[in-house]
Amino acid sequence: MPNRFKGKLIIVEGIDGSGKSTQLSLLSQWLRSQGIAVVFSEWNSSPLVRDTMRRGKKKKMLTPTTFSLLHATDFADRLERYILPLLKAGAVVCADRYAYTAFARDVARGVDRQWVRNLYRFAPRPNLSFYFRVPLEVALGRILGGRDVIKYYEAGMDLGLSRDVEESFRIFQDRILTEYEAMTEEMGFQVIDATLSIEAQQQLLRDLVQKKLGKSLQAGTLQGVERGKDGNEEALTVL
Numbered sequence: 001m002p003n004r005f006k007g008k009l010i011i012v013e014g015i016d017g018s019g020k021s022t023q024l025s026l027l028s029q030w031l032r033s034q035g036i037a038v039v040f041s042e043w044n045s046s047p048l049v050r051d052t053m054r055r056g057k058k059k060k061m062l063t064p065t066t067f068s069l070l071h072a073t074d075f076a077d078r079l080e081r082y083i084l085p086l087l088k089a090g091a092v093v094c095a096d097r098y099a100y101t102a103f104a105r106d107v108a109r110g111v112d113r114q115w116v117r118n119l120y121r122f123a124p125r126p127n128l129s130f131y132f133r134v135p136l137e138v139a140l141g142r143i144l145g146g147r148d149v150i151k152y153y154e155a156g157m158d159l160g161l162s163r164d165v166e167e168s169f170r171i172f173q174d175r176i177l178t179e180y181e182a183m184t185e186e187m188g189f190q191v192i193d194a195t196l197s198i199e200a201q202q203q204l205l206r207d208l209v210q211k212k213l214g215k216s217l218q219a220g221t222l223q224g225v226e227r228g229k230d231g232n233e234e235a236l237t238v239l
């Protein structure tokens, strides 16, 4: 379903280490510097299912289906309580991951492709979706070593791909990458070569935002809103 709100929804997708957060944060700062009301929404941040999710992960109780359903609930809560009201008010919402993350990750976990797309049918289509295309090894090189333990579900350890966490993570990320590639056209992603420098990619993003949303950003969007009505700072950080 297309997004017909006054505000604009910009989202980023890609495997871990593709540079999504880096680019979205720079893009938000740039938009904000032009006096546009920008809010930031993160994946996996709804207070509604936080405790259940945490317990399920800690005790390794989640199956691919319950993992998917809990994330969908988390997403629906964030969408209905923060993202949609802000879009209606005319803000630019920058979302770090969107439903496509579930399409890639839950399917990589063995969930049926059509089932998961159907589950997220309530989600409006973003005005602009950036996909950061990066070879697995480049992304792994950026994140492995540089950080502490990879978590059980993050590494896809629940799938029994390998006993070694890093190897499991590698196989799982590769599956996710395959899913992203397969949906690129279907979802109308703007593909960004994520091996380029941070500055070069940011320029591409800004040019595309200007080209695709430039006029409406000047005309319709809210200028200078301080924060979402709900005021949940953890879920929604105003940049």
Ligand SMILES: Nc1ncnc2c1ncn2[C@@H]1O[C@H](COP(=O)(O)OP(=O)(O)O)[C@@H](O)[C@H]1O
Binding pocket: 014, 015, 016, 017, 018, 019, 020, 021, 022, 023, 142, 143, 194, 195, 196, 197, 198, 201
């Ligand atoms: N274009 C780039 N070239 C090299 N390193 C990058 C680039 N973009 C991001 N990084 C680094 O890679 C790591 C992962 O970036 P991040 O934006 O957190 O990715 P994601 O949000 O997709 O997981 C960070 O340490 C970041 O500084």
Ligand SMILES: [Mg+2]
Binding pocket: 020, 021, 022, 096
């Ligand atoms: Mg990130």
